[in-house]
Amino acid sequence: MARPQKLTAVVIASVFLALVGLLFYGVLVSDRADREALPSPLIGKPAPEFSLPVLHQPGKLVSSQDLRGQPYLLNVWGSWCPGCRIEHPVITRFAETKRLRVIGYNWKDEHADALRWLEQFGNPYWLVLVDYDGRKAIDWGIYGAPETFLVDAEGIVRWKHVGPVDDAVIADRLMPALDAIGVAR
Structure with missing residues (x-):
């Protein structure tokens, strides 16, 4: 029974890290031109x-x-x-x-x-x-x-x-x- 709980924790942690990565990209890495894409x-x-x-x-x-x-x-x-x-x-x-x-x-x-x-x-x-x-x-x-x-x-x-x-x-x-x-x- 402990195995499904570990798997759930790994999935949750992976989703969290993916969201943090997207946020990091959107805030810090994306080019300034993206902000000006919509005139x-x-x-x-x-x-x-x-x-x-x-x-x-x-x-x-x-x-x-x-x-x-x-x-x-x-x-x-x-x-x-x-x-x-x-x-x-x-x-x-x-x-x-x-x-x-x-x-x-x-x-x-x-x-x-x-x-x-x-x-x-x-x-x-x-x-x-x-x-x-x-x-x-x-x-x-x-x-x-x-x-x-x-x-x-x-x-x-x-x-x-x-x-x-x-x-x-x-x-x-x-x-x-x-x-x-x-x-x-």
Whole structure:
């Protein structure tokens, strides 16, 4: 009778190890291109309309209409997001070039946590908008952080990146998108 119990334990352990292996592959090994395999349906369309509070001035609202006239990079982040911490120095270096406005989109975060995070790691943003409950993020198709969007001067979404932005993404994907909308180097 002990033999069937050992066999059951071996089967359960094998299934568990197979699931762990799949999870490991999906999270750590799969190529970044997989994340971009499904392009945003917003590309080439107007950015969603919004009116959101400003992190550093909670009583002030900024709308999508207020941002028209100049292109901007919208960077979705949260103090709770490990990938946001990884990309933050890259976003900071890019913002320092002053090629275009970099707007922070603080998503599903506590006000004090967001302020503390920016104080600790620096604030590269021209402006930080806040979506406390994540309702406006639904219109953008945001399903995680970090995500980054390029919006042109007319308010049309031209580019989207899911996951942490790194130097290669800036050079190989964002810069050509900026060139395409006429943002000078």
